[in-house]
Amino acid sequence: DTAVSQTPKYLVTQMGNDKSIKCEQNLGHDTMYWYKQDSKKFLKIMFSYNNKELIINETVPNRFSPKSPDKAHLNLHINSLELGDSAVYFCASSQGQGAIGNTIYFGEGSWLTVV
Amino acid sequence: QKEVEQNSGPLSVPEGAIASLNCTYSDRGSQSFFWYRQYSGKSPELIMFIYSNGDKEDGRFTAQLNKASQYVSLLIRDSQPSDSATYLCAVGSNYQLIWGAGTKLIIKP
Numbered sequence: 382d383t384a385v386s387q388t389p390k391y392l393v394t395q396m397g398n399d400k401s402i403k404c405e406q407n408l409g410h411d412t413m414y415w416y417k418q419d420s421k422k423f424l425k426i427m428f429s430y431n432n433k434e435l436i437i438n439e440t441v442p443n444r445f446s447p448k449s450p451d452k453a454h455l456n457l458h459i460n461s462l463e464l465g466d467s468a469v470y471f472c473a474s475s476q477g478q479g480a481i482g483n484t485i486y487f488g489e490g491s492w493l494t495v496v
Numbered sequence: 497q498k499e500v501e502q503n504s505g506p507l508s509v510p511e512g513a514i515a516s517l518n519c520t521y522s523d524r525g526s527q528s529f530f531w532y533r534q535y536s537g538k539s540p541e542l543i544m545f546i547y548s549n550g551d552k553e554d555g556r557f558t559a560q561l562n563k564a565s566q567y568v569s570l571l572i573r574d575s576q577p578s579d580s581a582t583y584l585c586a587v588g589s590n591y592q593l594i595w596g597a598g599t600k601l602i603i604k605p
Contacts, residue, residue, distance in 0.1 A: 422582060424540070424595040437592075471539055484530075485586075485593070487539035 384408050385488035387472040393494045394462055401458045402491045404472030412436075412478045413455040414485070415447060416471040424471070430455055431478040462495045469493070498523040500587050502596035511605050515572040519585030519596055522566070528588035529561055529568045534598065535581045543583075544570070575603045 387404040394400055406413060414437075415427040428447045429437035435447070444460040455472060469490045475483040499522045509515040517531075528547055532540035546552045546559040546568065558571040568587070572579055580603045585596040 421597060422534075423597050424584065426593070484542050484545065487541070490539050 385472055385474055385486050387470075387488040387491050389491060390489060391492045391494075393496060396462055396464060396495055398462050399458070399460045400462060400493070401456055402470055402472070402493075403454070403456045404488060405454050406472075406474040406486070406488075407453065408474055408476075408486060410474040410476050410486075411452055412475045412483070413449065413452070414471075414473040414475075415455065415457050416473060416487075418469045418471060418490075420468070428455075428457075429478065436478055459493075462493075464495050467493055467495045498587075498589075498592070498594050500585055500594045500596040502583075502585050502599045504597060505600040506602050507599055508602045508604055509575050511575055511577060511603055513575055515575045515579065515601055515603070517570040517572075517583050517585075517599050517601065518567060519569065519587075520567045521585075521587040521594070523587065523589055523594070524563075524566065526563075526566075526587045526589045528593075529559070530586040530588070530593075531557075531559060531568075531570045532584040532586060533581045534584055540584055572601075577603045577605055579603050 385406045412431045414429045430449045433449045449455045472488040475485045477483045530545045531543045534540040544559045552559045556573045560569045582598040584598045
C-alpha cells in the first residue's frame, strides 16, 4: 500500500482551466502538506494542515485553494491556471507539525503542465 | 530571510570513493537537520536526520553537524552508481522547514 498517494500523476491542461489534485495518506499522520517543486528543483511549501486546520499558508496566489475534509486527505484546487503554474506538486505528511522529530513522507508527485 | 544553501553540482565521484555533500544555513536557531535523496522523476525520501552536534552514522551514510559554523554535511562511503541522485538538505526550527535546492551527485563506474 502506498503511504501517501496523489492523483493524477500527470496533468496537461490549457491556460485558464481549473484543476484539482487529490491526496490521501494511510499513515495515521496528523499533518499534511502541499509542496511545489519548480524546474530548478527548489522545493517550496505551499500549505500545511494539522488535523484539518490550516497552519501554514505561504505566499501563494488565491487561485490555489487547499481543502482537507479529514486528516487523511488534503486536496489542492487551482483556478484559472497560468503557464507559471507548471511544476511538480508533492503532497506530504508527517506525524506532528513541528520540524523536530517529524519525518516528512512524500507522495509520488503530480506533474502539472499548463499549455 | 532564512536560507539553506547547497552547491548545485553536479558533483562527480568515482565508484567506491567517498562522496561529501555540504549544506549551510542562516538561522542560528535551527534545531533539526535532514538529508533527503531524490532520484530523477521521483519524490524525495529521507536518508538521515541529525539534531546534535557531531557525527551520526547509518550504514554507508554519515551526517555531520556543526552548529557553531552553521553547516551540515553528508558523507557517503563506498559510493555506488545507485547513489546517483539529487540530495536535498532541509533545516528546521519550530514549525518551519527550509529546503536547499539540492546537490546533484553522479557516481561514475
